[in-house]
């Protein structure tokens with residue numbers, strides 16, 4: 130075949146096998162949010178200042194095998210009714226690092242909040258979590274992401290630079306993934 | 307209408323030959339090309355000064371004639387008399403409209419009477435202010451030629467446009483009102499526009515001077531515009547403030563705008579209300595103290611459009627320059643590779659290429675996606691080109707583009723601007739065929755041994771090929787795709803319905819974990835996002851058909867289903883270079 134697609138890439142180059150998130154995102158971590166041990170979140174920064182909010186693998190959430198619900202109503206704000214208009218994403222809910230995006234409610238009545246960890250605008254809640262809350266546990270760093278946020282280039286860069294990168298994170302949590 | 311009578315009357319007002327023809331309503335271009343010969347038919351056989359004896363002195367003759375007529379009118383107390391009087395600054399001349407009716411017979415019979423007291427300083431036409439008078443044209447020719455020599459257009463035809471003094475509108479109105487007054491059945495609408503007469507007279511002669519053939523603006527792509535100014539314009543237009551005080555009272559409220567007070571539009575408006583009485587009182591047809599002069603010329607060639615299809619062989623080449631925060635991310639682009647040889651062909655300054663060329667394509671592929679098959683349709687708009695490229699040159703351009711090895715353009719052909727519509731429409735409506743190299747990333751529930759290496763089985767292939775989520779015959783997989791994250795920062799967040807129309811998977815025996823896909827999709831489908839599912843934002847994903855996780859390793863566009871370049875109608879007439887001057 131002319132210009133065979135198999136010959137067009139180097140199949141020995143490991144980088145072509147990177148996952149979608151590893152290809153396009155830089156992972157950053159915030160540990161012990163609000164002083165709660167292992168309340169660890171992961172922010173995935175795209176070069177275009179889009180950021181994904183995920184739970185870090187070291188989050189205490191993953192140690193509890195119980196059933197849970199996800200609640201996106203935070204006080205008077207319904208995160209699921211977030212709506213952005215146009216290229217400028219007008220109307221998106223404003224977020225500060227402490228803003229809660231979602232509550233995880235265990236079957237035993239206890240719960241914890243997932244904060245967003247950065248200043249920005251809420252673009253999108255992962256709607257698939259509503260019908261399939263289990264993907265938060267099963268694929269926390271891909272289909273189980275929690276939200277998409279957008280912030281200014283300056284803020285995105287600054288936040289990215291001050292947070293733990295993946296290597297630093299591994300050292301700190303001293304665990305293997 | 308008695309054309310002779312109108313001719314004589316206009317002459318008497320001080321019009322040039324060409325303007326007389328305009329007021330008669332003559333529309334033959336030939337008449338203006340040689341107005342002095344043409345007007346002989348309006349002269350009496352017993353005219354004392356046959357024009358043929360005086361060919362090189364047209365202006366003088368016409369001026370002389372008008373003086374004679376002026377005299378005849380003066381002896382009969384006419385409005386035009388006042389005009390002549392005022393031309394020599396006899397202020398006491400007072401409007402005396404309608405005091406005496408003079409019929410044309412009187413004018414004719416008095417034609418040969420010579421008035422000793424009327425002497426014009428300049429033989430400038432009272433209507434066109436010299437625009438149509440040949441002795442004014444040499445500087446226009448030169449100005450145009452200078453520009454043409456510098457620009458070097460090869461087009462051997464041209465169209466001619468005129469930017470005339472606004473004062474000519476005022477004067478035209480005055481002449482017309484005189485005519486209506488003199489000949490009640492005269493229809494002002496017959497007036498041949500100044501710019502038409504200019505084209506037919508000046509344009510033809512300019513053609514001889516610059517070695518090009520005058521043609522209509524609808525046909526010739528080369529437009530030559532001559533700007534003619536009249537120094538006393540503002541002063542003369544002041545008249546309008548007395549003619550139409552209410553209009554200009556309003557306008558002059560914005561005093562700072564004094565200079566732009568008289569626009570073509572405002573003057574036309576004011577003149578709608580003008581009467582012969584008011585214009586005469588203001589001496590609208592006073593003899594000009596100077597002639598309108600050529601102050602500039604502009605030459606511009608209509609853009610030309612080339613069409614072709616590009617094949618992109620590189621996975622490291624954007625379609626247009628990729629610049630991030632002022633710095634280049636990649637050294638080249640499809641656009642620049644195509645512009646390069648064209649820049650040379652046109653001898654454009656490379657810095658200028660961006661301004662002179664515009665790249666228009668039916669969509670674009672990602673930097674790392676190749677575009678194979680017949681390639682992607684594109685067009686190039688070239689602004690103010692010096693010429694159309696020959697078929698031979700276009701072939702050479704294509705060869706040079708293709709020699710670089712990253713982009714192949716097999717042929718280019720000239721198209722019209724209207725054809726671009728198809729290109730844009732094609733981007734939004736035409737389906738595309740892709741080839742994708744994919745990888746199976748997890749065992750499916752159908753795989754027996756989940757500890758064995760992941761392999762694509764024939765059953766996997768069958769499952770993909772038989773997968774559908776619609777009952778439609780045309781659509782195999784109906785997708786809901788959110789705006790991809792990679793473009794989400796600059797595009798609105800939307801969920802779009804897109805379709806995979808055909809999908810065929812095949813095994814790759816030498817690479818058991820890989821498989822190939824060939825798919826045809828509706829316009830605007832995000833194929834990469836469908837393949838990996840983009841965190842569930844594009845659904846259903848390839849994984850739904852395979853029943854296992856999957857990703858895409860490489861993607862090629864195999865066909866953009868748009869007929870392009872458009873089927874050739876009559877090809878544009880080849881333009882031979884004009885004969886050289888000397």
Ligand SMILES: [Zn+2]
Nearest residue numbers: 322325431434
């Ligand atoms: Zn004239």
